[in-house]
Amino acid sequence: MSQNAAASPRPPAPLVQFSGAKPPAPDWFEKAVSVPFERGQSEVDGAAIHWKAWGERGQPGLVMVHGGVAHKDWWDSIAPFLAPTRRVVALDLSGMGDSDHRERYRMECYAREVLAAGRDGGAFDAGKPYVVGHSFGGFVSLTTAMNHGEELRGVAVLDSPIRPAEQQRRSSPPSRGGMSYPTFEAALSRFRLLPEQDCANAYLLDHIARQSLKPTTRPDGSEGWTWKFDPKLWDKMDYDRPAPADLVGGLKTRVALFRGEKSRLVTDEIWDFMREIFGPETTMVSIPDAEHHLILDQPIAVGAALEVLTGPGWGG
Template structure:
């Protein structure tokens, strides 16, 4: 951990230009090298407790976990990361297939001295977490995946045309189109992010204006839009590499599928069970897609119960 003066110097040196850096009481900002790029981490909790690594998805940053982090910190050593291209992490050019990103995430966690850890990940963060488990299972104690259409695993093969369902997944095809999303979204990032956060949450009041501003600024800053789209544009490669790895061995690490009553994937555990030997599931009521924001206490309870059960077993 850094002292206060070093921490402030690090923030000035490492933060993305013009993007405000939010603090959370009891947590410290860190930047670590991961394969030649800088990854931003927010670390706190019990230094000797089990390490729990949190990954967020589109269009969010580590800040998506802010309401759950204090509860987790009571028992665990908590590390929330910005993925490459997200928040205050670097936005490298090159591949954003989830195996490439997973290698960088694991390097970052290792640099933070967590040799064994639990992964808790939402949306695109869950894409990365699944691939990381395929690569580095020996370093993981367990993986909890929240409401995510993982490429090649739980992502539907086609976009539904029924309007009652199409709104949940239409953007996968849109993000794949070359150049057009950038032309339409550059300078309009806030309106786009606002739609996702308000429509995909169960309540349109889940996110206030300041939170929408924060996430929109992160997407707009220094290649953030390019990087956000790249995860989708490399999804086919992510799926191919997932299946190549699964041909060798299915996951043996414990997996928890966390669904929500009004989310995108009705039953995460069922979608994951063909690919893993030890899968359990839980459904969080009164939540849409953004479960950590909408029901943070329920997420803390589910993750804590999962870790306690697997450690006891």
């Protein structure tokens, strides 16, 4: 890193400029968030796992898994457009969103949460569903494919970097959360993506940020706002990724790989490595003009790709 780069000031949080007001949103997004949905919860190992579902029960199923310290509402710009021909279920993993926190978090438990929410939400009513996961949720989806793949039609993994064994991350991501703010607007103005990146769709950032907050009592006894996710999530995570060859060899269902074309996590080098280990028959899709948070950068393109991918022709 150059001295100039190191000295560059951190840009302001993306929602500061709106001072708590909602940014203007296009008609297609307003239509998406007006689509009716059902809320429910499942119990897994003593924790309440919250979910929401769109579409009629009895249609082919699709379960959507958010990224780290995110939540089910990240899918609100995509799931409604898949709902006319599918039962789409999005869950909050434990420690995130509206779901309960745990003393420890384990990938195999997250896989059971995916299955439980999918069953209770109706994604299994028509048979085996697809599972789609973004970022950390992609690794949860791969764990589900390894442990329970015979119960799935296929898995789509969105911008989850699978690196050579010697390059795998050995430490947890940086801690976030734990702070409280005196007003909702003050909290909203602090929202940032993790990892940070530019995003032209401020209305999507605002939407997910508003669903990321909950009331709290501040240290001085006053009422305030804080983030929903467990601030000690990564410290409490038991997360040992298998070696790439073991991961691919252990999958029990078909897998498709997505990335943002401009992703700084799934770089060209990592993408080539993933193509090599998963093999030439694996569906691989780069979403143009998208970074790591491709479901926010290009939600329509991602939704269209998923509509084709999870149609009757893929996954058997």
